[in-house]
């Protein structure tokens with residue numbers, strides 16, 4: 226059952242990879258970082274691929290001459306482990322078991338992932354943090370031992386903690402602070418994406434504090450693009466302002482009304498935790514009654530079950546949005562979903578839309594699993610009963 230959260234609190238140091246979310250919506254930050262059991266959307270195939278790429282790079286940093294064939298073998302093995310028995314990715318698991326690798330990933334994606342890993346190992350192979358003895362720097366003055374691959378950094382006074390993909394000191398005495406991304410790191414204007422820039426800036430502050438050394442080069446490495454730059458004064462200022470704002474708005478350990486700190490806007494369309502946000506769920510209900518909405522995603526629907534039917538191992542639902550026109554939600558694996566019955570109030574989030582040409586109008590026909598084209602399934606989708614008390 227979907228439940229919206231009423232009260233929330235920050236119980237952990239800030240996560241550098243998420244902290245910029247606070248600028249658009251503090252509630253979203255908490256929903257994405259606090260690990261509430263009822264707020265855990267399924268993983269996407271992109272997230273799984275990214276995890277596999279990270280793991281293989283980490284495992285092979287000291288073996289950079291590994292062949293492409295061996296990388297591919299490791300990559301497929303990692304996908305196999307991540308896709309099977311993964312409670313966080315039940316739909317990927319279901320499709321993978323039924324259709325195999327081809328049901329989830331194209332061969333082009335496999336090849337481009339292997340090429341990305343190869344490129345990164347060629348560039349960053351050998352754990353560079355082990356090479357610092359070559360440098361003439363008075364290393365006893367600094368804490369270079371904290372550098373390396375996948376090292377955890379925590380800076381108590383800044384209330385920050387997180388793992389950095391790679392940090393090392395080069396022969397010129399520069400500490401490289403590196404974050405690997407599985408997608409693009411540059412926006413349409415050729416600039417580093419805002420959230421990535423702030424994240425790598427936060428990493429820079431953490432490394433600087435932990436090593437007492439400030440000659441840093443920040444690097445964002447994406448699948449086909451990269452960016453590098455300094456923790457210069459403008460970036461430092463923005464990062465410090467962000468941390469100060471974050472501390473003010475989400476004080477550690479203080480219980481806060483979720484409704485009050487939720488900030489709606491177009492960014493709600495990409496919010497992965499929107500099903501647990503009272504303001505969003507109310508807007509979705511209002512849209513079902515015919516109100517215009519700029520924040521609700523066309524991939525979400527809320528309504529009453531009119532009819533259920535089965536098709537092999539899949540369930541199809543006919544749903545009537547409250548006050549709206551009937552639509553269908555196709556392809557729910559029986560083994561993963563409860564038996565919905567007529568009259569149940571349900572919601573679907575992150576659904577696939579069959580009627581692409583009417584993407585922004587309702588009604589629409591939605592899908593979860595596309596059994597005739599499993600790779601197009603909506604692996605992140607969720608369908609469940611709605612807590613009737615949520616409005």
Ligand code: SF4
Pocket residue numbers: 250252253256487488489490492493496497498499502503504505
């Ligand atoms: S749906 Fe919008 S308002 Fe609600 S948590 Fe997400 S970003 Fe914030």
